[in-house]
Amino acid sequence: MTTLTTGGSIPRSATDHAASATQTAAIAARLERLPLTSYQRGLFAIIATAWFFDSMDLGALTFVLGPIRQSFGLSTSEAGLLSSMSFLGMFLGAASAGLLADRFGRTRVFQVSMIFWGLGSILCGLSPTVQMLAAARVLLGFGMGMEFPVAQSMVSEIIPAGQRGRYIALLEGFWPLGFIASGLLCLAVLSVADWRWVFILQGIPAIFVLIVRRYVPESPRWLASHGDAEQAERVMSEIEQKVSERLGGAALPTPAPLKVEARTTTQGLATLFSPGYRRRTVMLWCLWFFALLGFYGLTTWLGALLQAKGFPVTKSVFYTILISLAGIPGFLAAALTIEALGRKATLIATLLGAAIACYFYGGATDQAQLITAGLCMQFCTFGMWSALYAYTPELYPTHVRATGTGFASAIGRIGSLIGPSLIGFILPAAGQSGVFALGAGAFILAALVVLALGEETRGRTLESISH
Template identity: 65%
Template sequence: MTDLTTGAGGIAAPSPSSKVVRGAAETASDAMIAARLDRLPMTGYQRFIFGIIATAWLFDSIDLGSLTFLLGSIRNEFGLTTAQAGLLSSMSFIGMFLGAAIAGMAADRFGRKMVFQVSMVFWGLGSLWCAYAPDAQTLGYARLLLGFGMGMEFPVALAIVSEILPTAKRGRYLAVLEGFWPIGFIAAGLLSLLFLTHFDWRTMFLFQAIPAAFLLIIRIFVPESPRWLADRGRNDQAERVMSRIEEKVLKRLPEGRTLPAPKPIESRASEERRFSFLELWSNGYASRTMMIWTVWFFALLGFYGLTTWLSALLQDAGHSVSQSVTYTITISLAGLPGFVAAAILLDKWGRKPTAMMMLIGSAVAAYFYGNATTTAMLISYGLVMQFFLFGMWSVLYAYTPELYPTRSRATGAGCASAIGRIGSLLGPYIIGIVLPTLGNSGVFALGAGSFIVAALAIGIFGIETRGKSLEEISH
């Protein structure tokens, strides 16, 4: 048996001299780490960690969203056809597909924190390469590298946030994390307007490489997930990290207040702890995997197929570059109340009904946007569409990491995101091909159909996770 000493909060934990043995003692440690995390009150310390992750998320959103506003200028400089421009737009998503798939499995094996830092290196190098690309082909390769870095970040960030925050706050904060996406999209529009007015699109990419230095902040302040450490059998490290987290939380509580006692969580048998990619298709997880892959593929096919072309389509309709960027920024403002609504409804209604409402609302708004006949109608329907689209994103990012256990959470989220990136890269390219034939109305009807398919998948095959601990859901 493993010798036990008393850890933070009077909780029994393995002593530094004990050997790590797969069995009942280690399993109990996993369960106790989870219980200790879930009983913590929400304080400024967890919000500080969340703020760091959310800031990195914001930078990624600016990088990805900027192409929506810069695509028209890039098309003009390189003389691209609509199909070529669509292919260029898709290169980021090819990189994101590869990054998300690889990073998820790497984070489950090597740790959340290390992979998160590596993602920012690729992202910064990709942005620099974009700024100095001499032709469209080179720019495409640069966007591929940039997308790889961004794709790496998504599943790791989701795993960190979902594993550190207590159950009662998990859904809301994951939804708020996604709320930094529309904020970044709006910031990308404002920055693009500034750089296109006074500089050029290359300077915009050069500017976007600077925040990659943020990895130093992550290295210093973001802890490794104690859930992951315990799950990997690294109990001594898990205990040290968990004790530091409890200490920092306790310091932020009113004087005299103590931490509540952890509520025991059912342990898993050791033979259930082995993970491989094939576990995503084992009993209990295969239906979840099929459901969430379908949702991600069609939701992202519709989203990026439409939003990547918003500014360029407005320019094709006769609006100037500055007008099209201004209209697109205005439309994107509705994403802010969209994610706020999703954050509230996730814990009040639940994940499934909120997701279905956002997806169906996106479909209806997209159809009417594609058939708008005046600028006023275009902006009105666009506002409604962005409200539901960014609400949809909030639900997806809150829901996906909850479907899998700690040993495979990043892999499950990463693979779902990777499948979504296939839809992401197909969307802009398909739009570029069918636009001359179907016109705007046909393009947005195609996007609406994608959202309906995603809504049906989650409505019929999804499970509800509201109010449940991660360990309870994984059982």
């Protein structure tokens, strides 16, 4: 089993080193042997609810980009640049959050991220100029970029190996639910008020941070890897007590025999490019970049592209919501296949499926073809998201899990940043068929990267994957 540490916490003696290694292995063994009960599901529900609110803010621009363009008189290229501002913030947030979460803990950074995105959303609604709106979108994106990789790490470290992939896939499923809820909110608000109230209303749920602060404990895996044996033991004992209570006071299974392995010598970013992880890092960075370039390039413009086909604002919002409903069976199907068929197969299948659907969506000549191709596209892309989020945190050890996940997400945000802006320039020259050809090509490249460099992690503990 892997023994982990964080920068600044390396034991100064061989005795301390061995004690820390044994503690980390023991905590991991105790977590893995716990039956999955309503206690772990409750922690998951809290994290997923925060993810849901965050996703509502992220999806709002898809529905209000058209009205914002009209409000400020923006050209297609200017609207594309505005769309990219939140992804610039997400790049900065994801890159910093991983390092901070591995240094200061998962729950602290998770709570701070919620404050950032809530404040950013309210400021979006209060912005009098497009420049201030762009700055608020950066702040909003910073908070969202912080939350996503930390939430992945938190769920992956509390759910046992046999269910881990399924639950992270379900966590990602709260993104299409949030996206659809955002669309419904926009549909209701835009019929009686302007787009500003959408952002103001979506910033209010940031007070959910108080629930996270009260009920979600720090990851005992992280505490052990950080060298805080006393706190790790206290949190682990509380988790065991609550699991036992959910089982009616029944005795818990005996942990598996400890397998203590040598501590990795590299720390922080250096670990991501050490011999054991270099291939994984290259694969994940390419996968995230191309997948997010294709997804956000298309999704951000989906409502505006429908308006360009002649649909009025409210009807384009309705069709975007309708198409997005396919994301619900999409992530549920992925939650099943990543445990049945594996992460790698699910990722490749959903990426290629999304590419094919993009091709037909771009060439749709009537409303029926448009809706059918759009449903297939969203089914595959949201399934892709579930597999992507389940796969990424599994490929790194605890002391750099949030860092590795955060930087992969940050590289993806570069793709997110480029995608909407690029489409803003491509659309006038190549039309909608050119836009969707770009998306299909990006998904195909992502699938090829996984096929060539990916490895399967299904059913393995986090510690065994780390070696």
